[in-house]
Amino acid sequence: MTSLHPRLRAVLDDVPSYVPGRPPQVLEGVTPYKLASNENPYPPLPSVLEVIGRAAASANRYPDMLSSELTAAIARHDGVPQEHVVAGPGSVGVLGQVLTAAAGDGDEVVHAWRSFEAYPIVVRLSGARSVPVPLLPDGRHDLPAMAAAVTERTRLVLVCSPNNPTGPTVTAAEMDDFLTAVPADVLVVLDEAYREFVRPAADAPDAVALHLAHPNLVVLRTFSKAYGLAGLRVGYGLAHPAVADALRKTAIPFGVSTLAQAAAVASLDAEEELLERVGAIVTERERVVAALAAQGWEVPATEANFVWMPVGERAGELAEACGAVGLSVRAFAGDGVRVSIGEPEADDRFLEVAAAFPRG
Numbered sequence: 001m002t003s004l005h006p007r008l009r010a011v012l013d014d015v016p017s018y019v020p021g022r023p024p025q026v027l028e029g030v031t032p033y034k035l036a037s038n039e040n041p042y043p044p045l046p047s048v049l050e051v052i053g054r055a056a057a058s059a060n061r062y063p064d065m066l067s068s069e070l071t072a073a074i075a076r077h078d079g080v081p082q083e084h085v086v087a088g089p090g091s092v093g094v095l096g097q098v099l100t101a102a103a104g105d106g107d108e109v110v111h112a113w114r115s116f117e118a119y120p121i122v123v124r125l126s127g128a129r130s131v132p133v134p135l136l137p138d139g140r141h142d143l144p145a146m147a148a149a150v151t152e153r154t155r156l157v158l159v160c161s162p163n164n165p166t167g168p169t170v171t172a173a174e175m176d177d178f179l180t181a182v183p184a185d186v187l188v189v190l191d192e193a194y195r196e197f198v199r200p201a202a203d204a205p206d207a208v209a210l211h212l213a214h215p216n217l218v219v220l221r222t223f224s225k226a227y228g229l230a231g232l233r234v235g236y237g238l239a240h241p242a243v244a245d246a247l248r249k250t251a252i253p254f255g256v257s258t259l260a261q262a263a264a265v266a267s268l269d270a271e272e273e274l275l276e277r278v279g280a281i282v283t284e285r286e287r288v289v290a291a292l293a294a295q296g297w298e299v300p301a302t303e304a305n306f307v308w309m310p311v312g313e314r315a316g317e318l319a320e321a322c323g324a325v326g327l328s329v330r331a332f333a334g335d336g337v338r339v340s341i342g343e344p345e346a347d348d349r350f351l352e353v354a355a356a357f358p359r360g
C-alpha cells in the first residue's frame with residue numbers, strides 16, 4: 001500500500017535538531033546537579049516571584065504585544081532610544097526574527113564554529129546557508145577570517161561573545177576592525193547572552209556604543225542566564241529603527257507572555273541584588289578554572305558561566321564519567337564538553353571527575 005506524505009520544505013532534511021541539556025541521572029543517596037544548560041543555579045528572587053504571581057492573575061488576557069513597559073525599562077537601562085528595543089521569546093526567538101527578516105534561499109550567513117548550536121538550525125530554517133568559520137586554537141573567534149568569508153551573498157554575520165561553548169570574548173579592537181571591514185549593508189549580530197559574567201576583561205567591546213555607531217549592528221541580550229529567567233523565555237534585540245521595525249514584523253504575535261514581561265521588569269529593578277549573585281558565580285568560575293589549571297588542564301579563558309573541556313574524541317567518555325556521579329554536562333561529540341558553573345558542591349564533584357580523568 002502506498003501512502004502519501006504531506007509535503008514539507010526540503011530544507012528540513014538538513015536542519016539539525018537542537019539537543020537540550022539533559023536532567024542529571026538520579027543515583028541513590030547522591031544529590032543530582034544539572035550543569036548542562038548554562039542555567040543560573042539561583043531561583044528567582046522573592047520580589048520577582050511576587051510580581052510573577054500577581055501577573056498570573058491576569059492570564060486570561062493577552063499580553064501587551066509590544067512589551068511597552070519592558071522595552072521602556074530596557075531602553076533606560078541600556079541607554080538607547082526605546083524604538084531600538086525589540087523584546088522576544090528569548091534571544092533565540094529574536095534571532096529567529098532576525099533571520100526571517102534578513103536571510104532566505106540562496107543567501108549566506110557567516111558564523112564561528114564551534115559556536116552556539118542554535119545558529120546552524122535557525123540559519124538553515126530560513127533557507128539560507130551557514131558559512132562556518134573555525135575558531136582559533138584558543139577558542140576565540142577569528143574575526144579577520146570571518147570578515148574575509150563575507151561575499152555578495154552574505155546577509156548576516158553572527159558573533160557570539162562570550163562564545164558558547166568555549167567562553168572567550170572578542171576584543172573591542174577586533175570588533176572595530178571587523179565592523180570596518182564588513183560592508184555596511186550586511187547585518188552583524190553580536191550575541192551577548194553571557195555579557196553580565198564578563199569581568200575583568202576590560203578589553204571587551206561596549207556593544208551599546210558600537211550599536212549606536214553602526215546601524216548594521218544588532219545586539220542580542222537575554223534574561224535567561226544572569227537574570228535567571230530561562231523558564232519564562234524573554235530576551236531582546238537592540239536594532240536601529242528600520243531593522244527594529246522589520247523584527248517587529250517577523251515576530252510571532254504576543255510572543256512574550258505577561259509573566260515574562262513582568263518578571264523581566266522586576267529583574268531590572270532588582271538588578272543590584274541579581275548582579276551580586278552573578279559576582280558569586282564569577283568567583284566560583286575563577287575557583288574552578290584555577291583548580292583545573294592546577295590539575296594540568298588547559299582550558300580557554302572563559303568569561304561566561306561555563307568552562308570548556310577540549311577533550312576531542314573523548315567528549316562522550318568525560319560526559320559519562322560526570323553522569324556516573326550524578327552530574328549532567330553537555331558533550332559535543334568529537335570536540336569537547338561544556339560544563340556550567342553551578343552550586344559549589346556540584347563544581348567540586350566535577351573537579352573530582354576532572355582530576356581522575358586520564359589525560360590524552
Ligand SMILES: *Cc1c(COP(=O)(O)O)cnc(C)c1O
Pocket residue numbers: 038089090091092093116160164191193221222223224225230233234235
Ligand atoms: C543561552 C543563549 C542564548 C539565550 O537564549 P534565550 O533564548 O534567551 O534563552 C542566546 N545565545 C547564546 C549563545 C546562548 O548560549
